[in-house]
Amino acid sequence: MNEFTTTRSNHLVDPVMHIYGWEIAVYLFLGGLVAGMMIVSGYFLYRGREKEDTCSCLYLPTLGIILLSIGMFALFLDLDYKVHVWRMYTTFQIASPMSWGAWILILVYPALILNMIIRLPWYLPTKLKFLFTWSEKLNSNPNYVKAVGIINMVLGIMLGVYTGILLSSFGARPLWNSAILGLLFLVSGLSTASALVHLITKNKEESITLAKADNGFLMAELVILFLFIIGLLSSTQVHINAADIILSGAYAPAFWVFVVGLGIVIPLIIQSLAVRHKIKHTPVAPIMVIAGGLVLRFVIVYAGQLSHWTKKAFLE
Amino acid sequence: MSELTQTAEIKKAETDKAKPYWNPYLSGIGLGLVLLLAFIVMGRGLGASGAFGSVIASGLNAVAPQHVNSNEYLKENFEGGVNPLKDWLVFEVIGVIAGGFISGALAGRIKITTFKGPNISNGKRLVFALLGGAIMGFGAKLARGCTSGQALTGGALLNLGSWVFMLCVFAGAYALAYFMRRQWT
Amino acid sequence: MNAPFFKYGLFGDNVSLIIAFVIGIGFGFFLERAGFGNGKKLAMQFYFRDMSVLKVMFTAIVTAMLGVYYLSVIGFIDLSLVYLVPTNILPQAIGGLILGFGFVIGGYCPGTSCVSAATGKKDGIVYVIGVFLGILVFDEFFPLVKGLYNATPMGQLTIAQWSNIPYGLLVFAVVLMAIGGFIAAEWAEKKNAGKEGSVIPERMDK
Numbered sequence: 022m023n024e025f026t027t028t029r030s031n032h033l034v035d036p037v038m039h040i041y042g043w044e045i046a047v048y049l050f051l052g053g054l055v056a057g058m059m060i061v062s063g064y065f066l067y068r069g070r071e072k073e074d075t076c077s078c079l080y081l082p083t084l085g086i087i088l089l090s091i092g093m094f095a096l097f098l099d100l101d102y103k104v105h106v107w108r109m110y111t112t113f114q115i116a117s118p119m120s121w122g123a124w125i126l127i128l129v130y131p132a133l134i135l136n137m138i139i140r141l142p143w144y145l146p147t148k149l150k151f152l153f154t155w156s157e158k159l160n161s162n163p164n165y166v167k168a169v170g171i172i173n174m175v176l177g178i179m180l181g182v183y184t185g186i187l188l189s190s191f192g193a194r195p196l197w198n199s200a201i202l203g204l205l206f207l208v209s210g211l212s213t214a215s216a217l218v219h220l221i222t223k224n225k226e227e228s229i230t231l232a233k234a235d236n237g238f239l240m241a242e243l244v245i246l247f248l249f250i251i252g253l254l255s256s257t258q259v260h261i262n263a264a265d266i267i268l269s270g271a272y273a274p275a276f277w278v279f280v281v282g283l284g285i286v287i288p289l290i291i292q293s294l295a296v297r298h299k300i301k302h303t304p305v306a307p308i309m310v311i312a313g314g315l316v317l318r319f320v321i322v323y324a325g326q327l328s329h330w331t332k333k334a335f336l337e
Numbered sequence: 338m339s340e341l342t343q344t345a346e347i348k349k350a351e352t353d354k355a356k357p358y359w360n361p362y363l364s365g366i367g368l369g370l371v372l373l374l375a376f377i378v379m380g381r382g383l384g385a386s387g388a389f390g391s392v393i394a395s396g397l398n399a400v401a402p403q404h405v406n407s408n409e410y411l412k413e414n415f416e417g418g419v420n421p422l423k424d425w426l427v428f429e430v431i432g433v434i435a436g437g438f439i440s441g442a443l444a445g446r447i448k449i450t451t452f453k454g455p456n457i458s459n460g461k462r463l464v465f466a467l468l469g470g471a472i473m474g475f476g477a478k479l480a481r482g483c484t485s486g487q488a489l490t491g492g493a494l495l496n497l498g499s500w501v502f503m504l505c506v507f508a509g510a511y512a513l514a515y516f517m518r519r520q521w522t
Numbered sequence: 523m524n525a526p527f528f529k530y531g532l533f534g535d536n537v538s539l540i541i542a543f544v545i546g547i548g549f550g551f552f553l554e555r556a557g558f559g560n561g562k563k564l565a566m567q568f569y570f571r572d573m574s575v576l577k578v579m580f581t582a583i584v585t586a587m588l589g590v591y592y593l594s595v596i597g598f599i600d601l602s603l604v605y606l607v608p609t610n611i612l613p614q615a616i617g618g619l620i621l622g623f624g625f626v627i628g629g630y631c632p633g634t635s636c637v638s639a640a641t642g643k644k645d646g647i648v649y650v651i652g653v654f655l656g657i658l659v660f661d662e663f664f665p666l667v668k669g670l671y672n673a674t675p676m677g678q679l680t681i682a683q684w685s686n687i688p689y690g691l692l693v694f695a696v697v698l699m700a701i702g703g704f705i706a707a708e709w710a711e712k713k714n715a716g717k718e719g720s721v722i723p724e725r726m727d728k
Binding site for chain 2: 526527548549559563566593606642
């Protein structure tokens with residue numbers, strides 16, 4: 022059985038690790054995106070905007086469930102022992118981020134469903150009519166709706182942070198040894214979610230609010246990336262070498278060009294001018310933000326696996 | 338409220354209006370300085386068609402690797418074991434696309450439309466565009482570069498072949514211009 | 523510090539790709555500013571109604587040529603380390619003619635078509651697809667054109683080396699030629715003022 026310890030040297034981890042493929046990157050991206058969507062949707066519920074027919078909070082949970090399920094399926098593809106998945110749920114390990122993640126996901130789905138039933142589609146099958154009674158109960162008191170909003174925001178933050186913590190708990194890869202990774206993925210999730218909603222919403226006011234919010238998140242992301250790199254560079258030589266992989270090494274072109282340039286700085290400039298009415302809104306900036314978020318996960322997952330503690334010893 | 342919508346509409350009208358192009362000599366100096374920067378920093382000039390070639394080579398390699406291996410010209414792309422997409426010109430052209438978009442966005446020139454003369458239909462114009470592109474792609478490969486890689490870069494370096502190339506480009510275009518007048522004028 | 527920086531090992535291959543991106547942004551930006559994302563404007567060069575192609579290209583060539591020449595004279599840049607595409611006169615001449623045909627038929631060249639496509643122009647997008655097809659045809663039929671492609675090899679060769687005219691004198695000649703070209707271009711534009719696609723919309727004498 023190819024079981025590996027994450028904190029000690031073994032043949033799957035050293036000299037280079039190649040166990041995480043595209044599935045993990047896609048999962049982390051979709052997880053972050055859904056986390057951001059939950060926060061956006063939860064915020065709108067909290068502000069009582071669900072009364073507007075065009076509010077994105079009415080369809081975001083459905084979209085979230087679909088995207089999260091695709092992400093979970095990608096993760097499932099990555100597992101070597103697919104039938105053992107259920108074992109995650111027979112235990113709770115307080116020190117294991119995998120265990121935390123499994124349980125957060127179990128809570129995320131009901132939260133999304135709660136958000137969903139605030140406004141039910143009229144074509145719901147008769148078998149599910151009992152949902153209408155629930156929906157009525159939820160809507161009977163604005164505070165209930167607000168509570169659903171808060172639950173979605175809190176779980177969204179937890180999910181977003183968790184996608185980063187999943188990697189940073191992995192002691193064997195120095196690039197990931199940064200607690201800030203959780204914050205980075207959360208903010209990146211928020212920016213991609215804002216971009217997505219800005220792109221698809223039919224509500225003008227909402228679209229502009231989210232473009233503005235997205236600019237804020239993109240700026241925050243730049244600051245966090247800066248802190249992430251500074252943190253690595255001011256650590257041990259091993260961490261400096263790890264940072265060099267994205268600063269000037271094999272993943273530097275992807276990081277600087279696709280993540281920082283095309284994924285953050287250029288859309289930030291374009292979108293800042295658009296919200297100031299200097300230029301027209303085009304779908305290009307939000308698409309760039311979303312693509313940049315995906316590449317960020319790929320770069321961190323792949324470059325992280327390339328970073329190492331002991332390669333030198335292996336090569337000599 | 339109505340005043341607000343009015344200002345918003347005026348603002349919208351302003352953003353909808355495309356700004357005029359820059360003075361050609363000014364843009365030329367800008368372009369020349371970018372080229373000079375490439376010489377100083379990289380020791381090479383600009384290009385475009387090379388990036389298209391890399392994309393084709395790696396595309397073919399993805400669908401038919403054996404076929405690529407049997408073609409000595411395509412095979413060169415894969416020497417050294419580096420992905421042909423991790424190439425200087427490919428990243429430069431990604432920049433060209435980004436830079437073109439930024440400039441167009443700042444000037445209000447991002448618009449889905451077709452450029453053509455008044456006496457030709459959109460469909461015909463697009464057929465000519467496809468045909469012209471294909472001819473250009475073939476010619477650029479034969480000449481080891483296009484207007485950017487040969488004429489502009491080689492021109493500034495007084496490269497003999499590039500100057501011959503450049504004169505031939507103008508000669509070819511002027512020779513055919515009369516027959517293409519229906520498309521443009 | 524000695525230039526070219528890359529050739530002196532100031533940074534590696536990976537960083538060079540980031541620089542490629544930044545330089546490309548500048549390239550694309552100025553192409554679009556000049557109006558080179560507009561196929562009709564480009565084609566008007568060949569009807570003497572909008573001489574922007576000539577003006578922009580020769581201003582750029584003169585700027586870069588003077589820059590690189592003076593920087594090499596003061597010893598900042600080693601010109602021998604700046605890459606020259608090897609000269610093969612015959613395929614370059616024939617390729618140039620073919621390229622010229624493609625230019626007036628399609629309205630773009632590969633670089634300008636990228637800018638046109640990036641600003642949403644359908645003819646630019648279709649042209650880019652065309653370039654891909656043309657390259658594909660060349661790649662597939664390479665054995666047939668191999669003889670021509672490799673014909674008349676002369677290696678890396680500047681006009682100065684070939685003609686034994688001093689480099690500085692040639693630089694001066696190109697500057698004079700460009701100025702002459704600009705004067706002719708302005709004259710041609712005025713002469714064709716008011717015609718379809720002209721850069722000067724109305725005749726001055728009207």
